[in-house]
Amino acid sequence: MSASTIVITGTSSGFGNLAVRRFSAAGWNVVATVRKKTDLDVHADLANVRTLLLDVDDEQADLAFGDLAKEQFGRVDALINNAGYFQGGPLEATTMDQVHRQFQTNVFGLIALTKAFIPIFREQRSGVIVNVSSISAEAGYPYTSAYEASKAAVAVLSEGLHAELAEFGVTVKALFPGNMETRIFSKVDRAEDVPQDYLASWEAFGAQNLVRSDPQITADVMFRMVTDGDTRKVRYYSGPDGEAIPRVKRLLGQDWYWDEFSARNRGESTPLWDALMPAPKR
Numbered sequence: 001m002s003a004s005t006i007v008i009t010g011t012s013s014g015f016g017n018l019a020v021r022r023f024s025a026a027g028w029n030v031v032a033t034v035r036k037k038t039d040l041d042v043h044a045d046l047a048n049v050r051t052l053l054l055d056v057d058d059e060q061a062d063l064a065f066g067d068l069a070k071e072q073f074g075r076v077d078a079l080i081n082n083a084g085y086f087q088g089g090p091l092e093a094t095t096m097d098q099v100h101r102q103f104q105t106n107v108f109g110l111i112a113l114t115k116a117f118i119p120i121f122r123e124q125r126s127g128v129i130v131n132v133s134s135i136s137a138e139a140g141y142p143y144t145s146a147y148e149a150s151k152a153a154v155a156v157l158s159e160g161l162h163a164e165l166a167e168f169g170v171t172v173k174a175l176f177p178g179n180m181e182t183r184i185f186s187k188v189d190r191a192e193d194v195p196q197d198y199l200a201s202w203e204a205f206g207a208q209n210l211v212r213s214d215p216q217i218t219a220d221v222m223f224r225m226v227t228d229g230d231t232r233k234v235r236y237y238s239g240p241d242g243e244a245i246p247r248v249k250r251l252l253g254q255d256w257y258w259d260e261f262s263a264r265n266r267g268e269s270t271p272l273w274d275a276l277m278p279a280p281k282r
């Protein structure tokens with residue numbers, strides 16, 4: 001039987017780049033996408049990888065991409081919707097254009113690309129779709145609201161699609177990575193003209209979020225999500241903070257969790273919270 005083929009978006013750096021290497025090393029064919037021509041040779045050292053241009057904001061290109069991807073190796077078995085970026089800052093100082101752009105990339109582009117692969121997977125009665133959400137969609141961080149709203153949309157979309165496509169042998173999963181050391185934090189689309197009122201709290205909040213794990217952890221979880229054969233599980237977490245949040249929520253219940261998390265966001269974390277959550281790097 002010929003090797004399986006996966007499509008991965010946003011592979012110039014970070015999780016996407018590492019995932020290309022993870023799947024390639026395991027013998028998969030990979031259709032990797034980048035959005036800049038200068039990145040087209042980023043996987044040139046890997047024989048079983050075809051790198052194609054795709055800006056996921058372009059819905060027409062997304063909708064046409066299923067057939068183009070299938071032409072590369074003759075079949076497609078899985079899709080990882082990884083491309084995305086982080087819009088940060090108080091919502092008051094975030095323009096509606098920034099909010100729209102955040103959703104265009106993280107949500108609407110992802111939906112358009114997913115729509116391109118659903119008919120392929122449905123007709124072949126198999127396929128795995130992994131959508132990259134974020135632990136921020138579970139946690140409720142301040143100064144992150146447009147981003148986490150976009151990632152919450154991805155999470156709920158994944159659960160709905162999981163139910164919708166299961167009867168066709170297609171499995172949809174959502175990944176909630178914790179904070180990982182990638183280029184995302186150097187490319188933040190920041191709110192501008194932030195009122196002075198916010199600055200001290202925003203800065204103090206930023207100083208608390210110093211858990212930055214090795215992104216290889218997430219690439220390995222991506223590989224597991226595609227290959228573990230589990231057709232029932234939707235939510236997967238990666239990293240010490242990514243794994244801790246849902247566990248602490250289950251342990252404390254939503255209301256107690258929220259009390260503890262709010263206190264932590266005010267810089268008043270309790271000994272209980274500090275004992276349950278991974279320590280930031282100093």
Ligand SMILES: NC(=O)c1ccc[n+]([C@@H]2O[C@H](COP(=O)([O-])OP(=O)(O)OC[C@H]3O[C@@H](n4cnc5c(N)ncnc54)[C@H](OP(=O)(O)O)[C@@H]3O)[C@@H](O)[C@H]2O)c1
Binds near residue numbers: 054082178
């Ligand atoms: N790192 C974290 O802590 C973390 C935590 C939770 C979730 N995530 C999510 O994980 C995913 C990967 O991020 P990362 O941390 O690996 O960051 P990264 O190193 O910045 O990688 C993001 C990738 O997405 C691409 N991308 C951005 N906008 C795009 C667009 N419109 N069309 C096509 N590609 C686009 C980037 O391309 P360019 O190089 O051209 O910008 C890059 O290849 C994102 O969805 C992010 O939201 C990250």
